[in-house]
Amino acid sequence: xxxxxxxxxxxxxxxxxxxxxxxxxxxxxxxxxxxxxxxxxxxxxxxxxxxxxxxxxxxxxxxxxxxxxxxxxxxxxxxxxxxxxxxxxxxxxxxxxxxxxxxxxxxxxxxxxxxxxxxxxxxxxxxxxxxxxxxxxxxxxxxxxxxxxxxxxxxxxxxxxxxxxxxxxxxxxxx
Numbered sequence: 001x002x003x004x005x006x007x008x009x010x011x012x013x014x015x016x017x018x019x020x021x022x023x024x025x026x027x028x029x030x031x032x033x034x035x036x037x038x039x040x041x042x043x044x045x046x047x048x049x050x051x052x053x054x055x056x057x058x059x060x061x062x063x064x065x066x067x068x069x070x071x072x073x074x075x076x077x078x079x080x081x082x083x084x085x086x087x088x089x090x091x092x093x094x095x096x097x098x099x100x101x102x103x104x105x106x107x108x109x110x111x112x113x114x115x116x117x118x119x120x121x122x123x124x125x126x127x128x129x130x131x132x133x134x135x136x137x138x139x140x141x142x143x144x145x146x147x148x149x150x151x152x153x154x155x156x157x158x159x160x161x162x163x164x165x166x167x168x169x170x171x172x173x174x175x
Contacts, residue, residue, distance in 0.1 A: 007039060009047040013061040016054070021096040025104045025111075028055055059114045062101060066093040067118055072128040079132035080172065086129070087148055087164045091122050095152040102149070119145070134175045144171065 015037050019027035027033070029051055030044040037043075048054040069091070073079035090098070105111040127141040147167055151160040 007037060007043050007047075009057070010061070011037065012044060012047055012054070013058055016058045017062060017094070017097050020058075020100045020104065021094060024100060025055075025108065028058065030054075055108075056110060059110055062093070062097070063114050063118060066091060066098070067121060068092055069121065069125045072125065073132045076133060079129045082129050083126075083133070083144075083171070084165075084168055086126065087144065087168050088161065090148060090152075098149075099152050130171070133172070135171060140171060140174075144168070 012033065015033050016028055019033060019036060023032075030041045034041045034044055044054070048057060070082060073082050101111060101115060105115040123141055123145055126145055127138060130136070130141055130144075144167065147164060151164060154160055
């Protein structure tokens with residue numbers, strides 16, 4: 001007889017990110033998460049006092065996964081590489097989960113606050129990268145960021161990558 005491995009809080013949080021990306025914030029309840037993990041609700045409540053606290057933990061967990069930014073570049077070649085990487089790969093995390101977080105933030109004040117802080121930090125970093133390249137107009141950073149965020153909502157990944165590459169090339173031509 002084999003025993004199931006005991007679930008950790010991180011297992012529940014990972015399951016929550018998957019459920020959020022697949023089905024939206026309504027999936028962030030003990031019962032559907034327990035079914036997805038093939039366990040009981042008791043395991044959920046062992047780790048989390050209640051669903052609202054779980055949602056708070058999920059926001060912190062996602063923030064911590066996606067808030068890591070590289071050091072500001074100190075030379076132009078490094079800035080070009082960072083800009084290209086950010087626009088190609090994003091800012092960490094799964095694009096579907098990020099889109100679901102943005103959708104959740106439209107109706108949940110805590111999600112909105114978490115996302116606003118993350119957006120502010122990412123925009124500040126993007127602005128620093130652009131300043132190293134001699135591009136000082138803050139609207140350029142916002143335009144690039146909005147383009148990257150918005151592309152995740154479209155369905156043609158190949159065309160999206162080409163469009164973002166073209167936009168980066170245009171910005172780099174400004175220097």
